[in-house]
Amino acid sequence: MSASRLSVAVLASGRGSNLQALIAARDAGELPVDFVVVGSDKAQAGALQLARDAGIPTFTLNPKDYPSRRDYDLALFRRLDASGAQVLVLAGFMRIIDGEALKPWVGRMINVHPSLLPKYRGLHTHRRALEAGDAEHGASVHYVTAELDGGPVIAQARIDILPGDDEHVLAQRLLAFEHQLLPAVLRLIAQDRLALLPPDRIALDGQAQSEPLQLRNGVLVDLSPARLSTTRSG
Numbered sequence: 001m002s003a004s005r006l007s008v009a010v011l012a013s014g015r016g017s018n019l020q021a022l023i024a025a026r027d028a029g030e031l032p033v034d035f036v037v038v039g040s041d042k043a044q045a046g047a048l049q050l051a052r053d054a055g056i057p058t059f060t061l062n063p064k065d066y067p068s069r070r071d072y073d074l075a076l077f078r079r080l081d082a083s084g085a086q087v088l089v090l091a092g093f094m095r096i097i098d099g100e101a102l103k104p105w106v107g108r109m110i111n112v113h114p115s116l117l118p119k120y121r122g123l124h125t126h127r128r129a130l131e132a133g134d135a136e137h138g139a140s141v142h143y144v145t146a147e148l149d150g151g152p153v154i155a156q157a158r159i160d161i162l163p164g165d166d167e168h169v170l171a172q173r174l175l176a177f178e179h180q181l182l183p184a185v186l187r188l189i190a191q192d193r194l195a196l197l198p199p200d201r202i203a204l205d206g207q208a209q210s211e212p213l214q215l216r217n218g219v220l221v222d223l224s225p226a227r228l229s230t231t232r233s234g
C-alpha cells in the first residue's frame with residue numbers, strides 16, 4: 001500500500017448514494033483516501049449535502065453559465081486541478097464530458113455505470129436489460145475515456161434478473177452492489193494496484209487483464225485465465 005493517502009475528487013449530479021458508500025468505506029477504515037472536493041452541475045444535488053455533512057468542500061458549476069460544453073468542462077477540470085485531487089470519481093455525474101477536456105485525466109478518472117458494459121451504454125439501462133429479456137444485469141466501473149461509457153472496464157457486479165422485476169426494483173437491487181463495487185475499485189487504485197494500459201486494457205499488479213474483475217460476496221475476484229485469486233490479499 002502506498003504510504004500517503006490518495007486525494008480523490010468526486011463529481012455527482014444526483015442523490016449521491018454512491019458517494020455515501022465511498023464515505024462510509026473511508027470511515028470504516030477500508031478506503032485509504034481523502035475526499036478533497038465534491039462537485040456538481042446541480043446546486044440541489046443530494047450528493048452536495050452529503051458531502052457538506054461529511055465536511056468535504058463542495059462546488060457547483062452551472063452549465064448554463066458557459067457558452068459551450070468544452071468551456072464548461074475546462075472550467076470543471078480547472079476546479080478539480082486546484083483541489084489537488086489525484087483521482088476523479090464520477091458517481092452519477094449525468095453529463096457527457098468533452099473528449100479533449102478530459103484527456104489530462106485519462107487513467108485517473110473512473111465512472112460507475114449501471115450495466116454490464118459494453119452492453120447498454122447511456123441511459124435507461126435497467127429498462128433496456130428488461131426489454132431485451134436478459135437473464136442477468138449488472139454494474140461496471142470503468143476508466144473514463146473520450147468514448148461515452150466506453151473506457152476499459154475494471155470490474156463488474158452481476159445480478160440475476162428475477163421474475164416480476166420492473167425497472168425500479170431492478171435498479172434498487174443493483175444499487176446495493178454498486179455500493180460495494182465502487183469502493184472496492186477505488187481501494188485498488190489507492191493501493192496503487194491498478195493501471196490503464198492505453199488504449200483499452202487494464203493492468204492489476206502490473207499484469208494485463210483479459211477480463212474485468214468480478215464482485216463476489218463483496219470481494220473483487222480476478223477470473224482471468226491462469227490467475228484465479230481474490231484481490232483482498234494485498
Ligand code: GRF
Nearest residue numbers: 014015016017018092112114
Ligand atoms: C447510479 O446508478 C450510477 O450507476 C449511475 O447513476 C446512479 C447514481 O446514483 N451512473 P447515486 O446518485 O449515486 O445514488
